[in-house]
Structure formats: structure tokens, C-alpha cells
Amino acid sequence: xxxxxxxxxxxxxxxxxxxxxxTDVGGTDxxxxxxxxxxxxxxxFMDLEAIRPDMLASASSLPAGVTSASLGxxxxxxxxxxxxxKAANAGSLGGYVDITAxxxxxxxxYTEDFHLSVVASDAPAQTWSYTGQQLVTVTGALAGFAxxxxxxxxxxxxxxxxxxANNKTYTFTPSLTESWVGANPPTSVTLNGxxxxxxxxxxADAKLISCDLTQQPLVWTPxxxxxxxxxxxxxxxLNTTPVVxxxxxxxxTCGQATLNGARLGLGGN
Amino acid sequence: MRPMLAPLVLAAALPALCQGPERHxxxxxxxxxxxFEGHLQDFRTDNPVDVDLVKDLALGKDKTKLGFSLxxxxxxxxxxxxxxxxxxxxxxxxxRQITVNDQTFSAGxxxxxxxxxxxxxxxxxxxxxxxxxxxLGLDLGIRATQLELTASGLxxxxxxxxxxxxxxxxxxxxxxxxxxxxxxxxxxxGRAYYHFLSYKxxxxxxxxxxxxxxxxxxxxxxxxxxxxxxxxxxxxxxxDVDIALDRTxxxxxxxxxx
Numbered sequence: 267x268x269x270x271x272x273x274x275x276x277x278x279x280x281x282x283x284x285x286x287x288x289t290d291v292g293g294t295d296x297x298x299x300x301x302x303x304x305x306x307x308x309x310x311f312m313d314l315e316a317i318r319p320d321m322l323a324s325a326s327s328l329p330a331g332v333t334s335a336s337l338g339x340x341x342x343x344x345x346x347x348x349x350x351x352k353a354a355n356a357g358s359l360g361g362y363v364d365i366t367a368x369x370x371x372x373x374x375x376y377t378e379d380f381h382l383s384v385v386a387s388d389a390p391a392q393t394w395s396y397t398g399q400q401l402v403t404v405t406g407a408l409a410g411f412a413x414x415x416x417x418x419x420x421x422x423x424x425x426x427x428x429x430x431a432n433n434k435t436y437t438f439t440p441s442l443t444e445s446w447v448g449a450n451p452p453t454s455v456t457l458n459g460x461x462x463x464x465x466x467x468x469x470a471d472a473k474l475i476s477c478d479l480t481q482q483p484l485v486w487t488p489x490x491x492x493x494x495x496x497x498x499x500x501x502x503x504l505n506t507t508p509v510v511x512x513x514x515x516x517x518x519t520c521g522q523a524t525l526n527g528a529r530l531g532l533g534g535n
Numbered sequence: 536m537r538p539m540l541a542p543l544v545l546a547a548a549l550p551a552l553c554q555g556p557e558r559h560x561x562x563x564x565x566x567x568x569x570x571f572e573g574h575l576q577d578f579r580t581d582n583p584v585d586v587d588l589v590k591d592l593a594l595g596k597d598k599t600k601l602g603f604s605l606x607x608x609x610x611x612x613x614x615x616x617x618x619x620x621x622x623x624x625x626x627x628x629x630x631r632q633i634t635v636n637d638q639t640f641s642a643g644x645x646x647x648x649x650x651x652x653x654x655x656x657x658x659x660x661x662x663x664x665x666x667x668x669x670x671l672g673l674d675l676g677i678r679a680t681q682l683e684l685t686a687s688g689l690x691x692x693x694x695x696x697x698x699x700x701x702x703x704x705x706x707x708x709x710x711x712x713x714x715x716x717x718x719x720x721x722x723x724x725g726r727a728y729y730h731f732l733s734y735k736x737x738x739x740x741x742x743x744x745x746x747x748x749x750x751x752x753x754x755x756x757x758x759x760x761x762x763x764x765x766x767x768x769x770x771x772x773x774x775d776v777d778i779a780l781d782r783t784x785x786x787x788x789x790x791x792x793x
Contacts (some may be wrong), residue, residue: 285577286701288636289698493752511641
């Protein structure tokens with residue numbers, strides 16, 4: 267039994283012509299995003315990579331709230347005043363980083379020894395601690411040189427004295443390269459490569475997040491935006507089955523970023 | 536439409552020659568609990584949808600409200616007006632990206648969903664060949680199925696939650712052969728039908744059967760089965776549409792006859 271084309275087309279497409287609906291999106295507030303795994307893997311990465319030994323060493327003046335002191339033996343301590351310096355999650359960043367510079371063939375090897383802490387701005391009971399070492403090797407000339415970041419995983423610990431169930435431990439393992447444009451100080455810095463962000467504790471909630479900067483490397487322009495990239499994309503992948511991904515896009519202006527389209531506010535420093 | 540009208544007019548005229556069963560009015564309440572499976576893909580409108588009811592949402596039977604019908608069955612024609620409504624619910628971690636009313640839920644999102652399916656049927660049966668205990672006819676009618684799908688999802692990775700509501704109405708003409716019988720002095724009555732449409736590879740099939748037993752002349756019980764199979768393969772009527780829905784089940788009811 268066959269009907270005419272127009273009649274049947276209307277029949278078969280009746281569903282389409284009569285569709286309607288509505289949508290509500292939530293959890294896009296800054297607190298929700300900051301505490302989600304993708305937010306943590308982004309913001310804590312920003313804290314660790316914003317403190318570049320090469321940039322500190324080459325800076326004509328240090329950022330506000332950061333002081334330096336020579337400890338001897340080629341070690342320089344950069345201390346952060348937590349009342350001034352802001353973390354990427356808008357918390358207060360305090361503590362220090364000891365940077366040891368040692369000459370290597372064709373450049374300099376820096377060892378960064380982190381002793382930093384971040385108190386969340388909207389949850390004072392939550393404190394992040396960044397400990398461990400990161401190795402940074404600078405090769406080539408200062409202008410246009412390449413930098414390779416490798417080394418032991420850094421340990422990131424979140425302690426929540428109000429809700430201990432929130433306590434978590436992560437490791438951060440970078441495999442990044444950096445290139446400068448312009449003389450000291452650089453007019454722009456491009457960060458490329460990958461890094462791993464692993465939640466190791468609690469064991470029952472362990473997860474591994476792979477972060478890929480290669481699709482659109484992160485670009486800093488220190489004169490305009492010293493602390494955060496103002497362009498670039500992070501593609502975050504969670505090692506679940508199926509693999510879950512999230513995309514962080516920086517820009518278009520300093521301190522702005524989106525996570526899967528939702529605004530990811532960055533604290534200024 | 537002229538070639539279509541001629542046989543329909545002829546079919547409508549045939550009952551005048553028939554000696555069919557007696558005239559009856561039926562009022563019934565029933566409970567119908569069909570399964571509902573399949574997928575919806577439609578990217579043509581401002582309300583795009585791409586979801587599989589079972590594989591993505593794990594929708595299963597939740598609640599069934601009492602349905603009702605009002606019928607006139609006479610020697611020359613029958614007229615049926617009926618309504619039933621079923622609720623389905625599910626919760627699932629989706630393993631692919633799905634879309635409900637332009638809201639995307641990424642793989643890994645925990646999605647809670649509910650679906651309300653409401654069916655309204657108006658059917659006219661022309662009894663082309665009618666005898667006191669048997670008849671053969673043609674069903675002409677329309678059946679409107681309204682779907683209301685609500686999906687609430689949490690993406691643990693990004694912390695984003697979303698709730699999306701999708702509503703669609705599917706009006707489908709009912710056209711196909713029907714037959715029926717009565718037995719045991721009209722204490723047992725049965726009816727079966729098969730409605731079918733086809734166009735460019737897209738098909739709609741709607742088979743069903745209904746059996747009624749009246750231990751009391753004016754009050755009886757009803758057992759019936761009904762299935763709807765709606766298939767619109769991609770590139771059949773449109774390249775952006777791919778729909779396959781199957782709704783099949785059985786029902787029971789209480790029938791009053793006047």
C-alpha cells in the first residue's frame with residue numbers, strides 16, 4: 267500500500283516539524299569548574315608553569331610580590347608573598363621555589379625545587395601544596411632558544427580541613443618544550459608538548475588525565491599578560507572507558523579561558 | 536490524489552451491501568505496558584537530537600497510566616477513539632556523545648532520563664465484507680504519538696551539569712486491512728489489523744490484535760497486543776534523519792458494552 271510522496275513525506279517527517287524543547291545548563295560556576303578534575307588539571311598546571319626559571323632569571327624585574335635571594339652554591343630562592351601573589355584558581359599563592367642553575371653544554375640546566383602552597387579564595391579550609399622538583403634545560407641562544415621540561419613528577423596535595431573527604435593527591439609530569447620570540451625579555455613565549463596529571467589518592471578514585479598542547483600551543487605575551495597564556499588550547503583526556511575529553515581554550519584576552527565552552531576564570535597576579 | 540480516492544470511495548460504499556454484526560458501543564479502561572526501543576537522529580531543526588533510548592539512556596518501563604477508549608462497532612463501520620500513556624525512566628553513563636534538544640552530553644556523562652509517550656488514536660473501520668460472525672475491512676485513521684524526553688547529565692570531568700527537554704509529536708495516518716469475528720452468541724469478539732506505510736525506504740508498520748470476552752452481556756475483559764515499528768533510514772527521506780523506533784507490548788482492560 268503506497269501513498270503519494272508528499273503525504274508520506276509529511277508523515278515520516280511529522281516528528282521533525284513538531285519538535286520543541288528547552289535546556290538548562292548548570293555547574294558552570296567558577297567553584298564547580300575549579301574543583302572538577304579538568305579544572306584542577308588546568309589551574310594547577312598553570313601555577314607550576316607560570317613560574318618559569320628561565321623567565322625569572324632573565325627578568326629585569328620580578329613580578330609584584332616575588333622576591334629573590336641568593337642562597338649560595340648557585341641556588342636562588344624566589345619567595346611569593348601570599349598577600350600579593352594570586353594562583354590561577356584565584357587563591358593566595360605563598361611559599362618559595364629554589365632554583366639551581368648549572369651550566370650544561372650549549373646552555374643551562376635549572377632545577378626547580380617547589381615549596382609552594384595555595385589557599386583557595388572561596389574555600390579557606392582548602393590548601394594546595396606543590397612539592398618536588400622539576401628539571402628545565404635551556405639550550406641555544408637566549409633569543410629564540412628552546413627549553414625542555416622533564417623530570418620527576420611534582421606532587422600536588424589538596425588538604426581540606428573542613429571536609430577531609432575532599433583530600434586528594436596528584437602528580438604532575440610535564441614533557442614540554444618552550445620557544446621564545448624576541449630578546450630578553452621575550453615578546454612572546456610558546457609552550458608546546460604534553461603533560462600527565464594523575465590523581466593517586468584516594469586510591470579508589472585514582473585517575474589519569476593526559477593533557478595535549480600540540481593542537482594549538484599555549485602562547486604568552488609577557489608584556490600584555492605575564493601570568494597566563496592569552497592564546498592556545500589544552501585538550502584534556504581522562505583514561506576512562508570510553509575516553510572522556512574536555513577542551514580548555516585560552517583568550518581572547520588575558521585571564522580568560524573556557525572549559526568546554528564554560529567560562530574558566532583565572533586569578534590575576 | 537485522484538487515483539487514491541477512487542478505491543477509497545468504493546471501499547466506503549461497500550458496507551451498504553453488508554449484513555454485519557449488531558451495533559454496540561464500548562467503553563473501556565486498560566493498562567498497556569509496551570517496551571520502547573530505538574534511536575532518534577535528527578539534525579535538521581533547531582532542536583537536534585541524537586540518542587538511542589536503550590543503549591544510551593537505558594530507558595525501561597517506569598509507570599503506566601490507565602488508558603481508555605470509546606468505540607462504536609456497527610454492521611457497516613466502526614469508530615474508535617483511544618488514549619494511553621506510558622512513562623519510561625533510565626540512568627546510564629553514556630559511552631558516546633549524545634544530543635538532546637541541542638544539548639550535548641559527552642561520553643562518560645552520567646545521564647538520568649525520563650520519557651513520556653502519549654498516544655491518541657482516532658480510527659475509522661470500513662467493513663467491506665461483513666457477515667453476522669465475521670467481517671473484513673479497511674482501517675482509516677490517525678494516531679498521534681507525543682514524546683517528551685527529559686535528560687539530566689553530569690560530566691564529572693568538567694563538573695558541568697545540563698538538563699534538556701525534548702518534545703515531539705508524531706502524527707501517523709493509519710491505513711491497512713482489518714478483520715474481526717464474534718462467537719459464542721457475541722460473548723467473544725476479536726479483531727486484528729495491520730497498518731502500513733512506505734516511502735523511499737522509510738516504513739511504518741502497526742500490527743495489532745484485540746480479544747474481548749463478555750461473561751456478562753454488558754461487561755467483559757479485554758486482552759490485546761499492539762506494536763509500532765517506525766523506520767526512517769538515513770538518506771531515505773533525508774540525509775540528516777535516521778529514526779528507528781519500536782514500541783511493542785500487551786495490555787489488559789475492562790470493557791463495558793451497550
